Amino acid sequence: xxxxxxxxxxxxxxxxxxxxxxxxxxxxxxxxxxxxxxxxxxxxxxxxxxxxxxxxxxxxxxxxxxxxxxxxxxxxxxxxxxxxxxxxxxxxxxxxxxxxxxxxxxxxxxxxxxxxxxxxxxxxxxxxxxxxxxxxxxxxxxxxxxxxxxxxxxxxxxxxxxxxxxxxxxxxxxxxxxxxxxxxxxxxxxxxxxxxxxxxxxxxxxxxxxxxxxxxxxxxxxxxxxxxxxxxxxxxxxxxxxxxxxxxxxxxxxxxxxxxxxxxxxxxxxxxxxxxxxxxxxxxxxxxxxxxxxxxxxxxxxxxxxxxxxxxxxxxxxxxxxxxxxxxxxxxxxxxxxxxxxxxxxxxxxxxxxxxxxxxxxxxxxxxxxxxxxxxxxxxxxxxxxxxxxxxxxxxxxxxxxxxxxxxxxxxxxxxxxxxxxxxxxxxxxxxxxxxxxxxxxxxxxxxxxxxxxxxxxxxxxxxxxxxxxxxxxxxxxxxxxxxxxxxxxxxxxx
Numbered sequence: 001x002x003x004x005x006x007x008x009x010x011x012x013x014x015x016x017x018x019x020x021x022x023x024x025x026x027x028x029x030x031x032x033x034x035x036x037x038x039x040x041x042x043x044x045x046x047x048x049x050x051x052x053x054x055x056x057x058x059x060x061x062x063x064x065x066x067x068x069x070x071x072x073x074x075x076x077x078x079x080x081x082x083x084x085x086x087x088x089x090x091x092x093x094x095x096x097x098x099x100x101x102x103x104x105x106x107x108x109x110x111x112x113x114x115x116x117x118x119x120x121x122x123x124x125x126x127x128x129x130x131x132x133x134x135x136x137x138x139x140x141x142x143x144x145x146x147x148x149x150x151x152x153x154x155x156x157x158x159x160x161x162x163x164x165x166x167x168x169x170x171x172x173x174x175x176x177x178x179x180x181x182x183x184x185x186x187x188x189x190x191x192x193x194x195x196x197x198x199x200x201x202x203x204x205x206x207x208x209x210x211x212x213x214x215x216x217x218x219x220x221x222x223x224x225x226x227x228x229x230x231x232x233x234x235x236x237x238x239x240x241x242x243x244x245x246x247x248x249x250x251x252x253x254x255x256x257x258x259x260x261x262x263x264x265x266x267x268x269x270x271x272x273x274x275x276x277x278x279x280x281x282x283x284x285x286x287x288x289x290x291x292x293x294x295x296x297x298x299x300x301x302x303x304x305x306x307x308x309x310x311x312x313x314x315x316x317x318x319x320x321x322x323x324x325x326x327x328x329x330x331x332x333x334x335x336x337x338x339x340x341x342x343x344x345x346x347x348x349x350x351x352x353x354x355x356x357x358x359x360x361x362x363x364x365x366x367x368x369x370x371x372x373x374x375x376x377x378x379x380x381x382x383x384x385x386x387x388x389x390x391x392x393x394x395x396x397x398x399x400x401x402x403x404x405x406x407x408x409x410x411x412x413x414x415x416x417x418x419x420x421x422x423x424x425x426x427x428x429x430x431x432x433x434x435x436x437x438x439x440x441x442x443x444x445x446x447x448x449x450x451x452x453x454x455x456x457x458x459x460x461x462x463x464x465x466x467x468x469x470x471x472x473x474x475x476x477x478x479x480x481x482x483x484x485x486x487x488x489x490x491x492x493x494x495x
Contacts, residue, residue: 015490016050016142017041018172020132020156021149022125024053024100027061028114031319032264032400033149033179036231039267043483045097049490052141054132056109056124057091057102069093069102077134079127081197088131090139101139103131121152122187125217126195129155136169144494147175147486151185154221155196158207161224162198173493176225178218180397181239181246182323185217186210192217210247219251226493228252228259229486231398232419236261244395262486263422264398265479271383271404278380285473288409289466292384299385302378303369305342312341312455315386315410317379317401320349320357320372325392325415330356331444336451337364340459344382345370383408388454392439392447396420402436406472411465412436413450423477427457432464435472 023029024037041051057069069091076085089104103109108124115121133156136143146169148156157174164170189203192215203209207223210216222228230236238244240253252259269275274284280298283291293309300307314336318324330353336343345357345368357370371378383389389405391414398419402412414420416438427434437454439446458465 013491014048014050015144015487015494017044017052017490018132018136018141018143018146019051019053019149020129020146020153021053022056022128022152023114024055027055027065027100027102028058030114031179032231032398035267035400036177036179036264037149039265039270039479040483040486041098042096042267043265043479044487047483047487049487051097052099052101052143054101054103054135056114056128057089057104058109058111058114059106060112060114061102065093072101073138074104075134075138077131079130079195079197081194086127086131088134088138090135101135103128103135105131118185118187122185122191122217123195125152125185126155126192129153130159130163130196132156133159133164133167133169137164137167140168142168143172145173145175145490147177148221148225149177150179151183151218151221154185154218156221157224157226158198158202158220159196162202173226174224175227175229175489175493176218176221177229177231178222178239178397179231181218181230181244181248184219184246184248186214187217188213189215191215216248219248222248222251222255226258227489228255229489230259230261232263232422233261234421235395235397235418238395238418260489261422262482262489263419264400264403265482266400266403266407266477268407268478271407273384273408276380276384278377279384280381281384283384283409285409285470288469288473292387292409292469295381295384296387297385299344299381300342302381303344303371304366305344305369306366310340312388312458313386314341314343314388314390314413314451315382315405316343316345316347316390317382318345318347318349318391320347320353322350323394323396325394325442325447326350326353328392328442328444328447329390332448332451333360333368334363335448337367341367341455343368344386346373346375346379346382348372348374383410386410387458388413388437388451390451391415391420393417393420394442399423403477406435406475407477409469409473411454411468411472413447413454414438415442415447416440427453427468429457429464432467435468435475 023034072090208220281294396418424436
């Protein structure tokens, strides 16, 4: 008689994670942070994580979400050095398995936009960081890990180890994720001391102090966090150098032992060309080659470009700032308009770039269109109707546009920096491998060369181009892999 052994698989341990950040799609979003705050918690719930997202209740959050929020309670919280206290209300909204708790306070969050200026934003996010921790204690929801995002939530680890050191949440581990190191929450020490009432020893050069008289909120969070993550592996190395380090490179080198890079994904339900109702002709990998032509034609008609499926259409969807490499684009754009090429720009930002792109549209009517706005529907149609997408950034912590482009069968042309380098493999004409065109040094001539390599393949070897389009659509750009890496990190922090 043979003895059969039965093996039982132990379920993976459940972890509770509190996300704290200043924006989250669809409630309020100004950039990639809003996408991450929405998509990563959602992906983690499918990996047996219990997730709560804590956000400010801005008055600009659409009414359809406001009216579904449920009151969870309120209390007064001491905040300032002179004993001044403030109301903290908690409004809850549950969606897709994620609990969203909104910190309610009209004094701080009644402005139309989430970010206004540092004079208002410093007190606002000092209040928010403390209120988020106080709300967790009030709700008696004790997370294993508190995951903080960018400078607006970076005081959380500092407060947790000082003012909250004897409260129920004291044993939570903390992670600070840097989405963009350029923004750090720097203001004079007296103001930050007043709005936090933090002890004097926190305002030294190893924690908050920067220069002679300023406090740097992000720097303090990096000091006290158990782990620091950035949104790509390359960027985690770049920010330890003077060029990319935004004056925190030495501080980050000192803390490099707890620094990790985990590349972002995108929400593949939100960005799904097969189910995308904003497109003229939805498609998937099986009919992409035919339907991209239909979307190109619809885009050309919508934007007043010459309707011709043989044109090479380059899209650029971006905040119009110097970070995004737009000075390089300005330099080469007149040379790109060669009778075979059309350029479509969508975005707002620095007035000098807005003006230069308006001038290009006037100069190259029918071949260049500059949409100085942000229109979500038009963004979807540009991804679907373009042949290539330009992302020539000076620096790019992760970048989501190149991932969305690949999902829509649009070939990215990018500079090898940050997450762009980690996600776009340069095309090799000898092996017919790779999923985009890249250049390394920040020079207009190299960008021009990369675009011309793309155009050459498109016009002279369409079969290889079409293979790359399908290869890009087959690439997994979802949050699944990244969410698993974060989950492993949470388990490492709390074995």
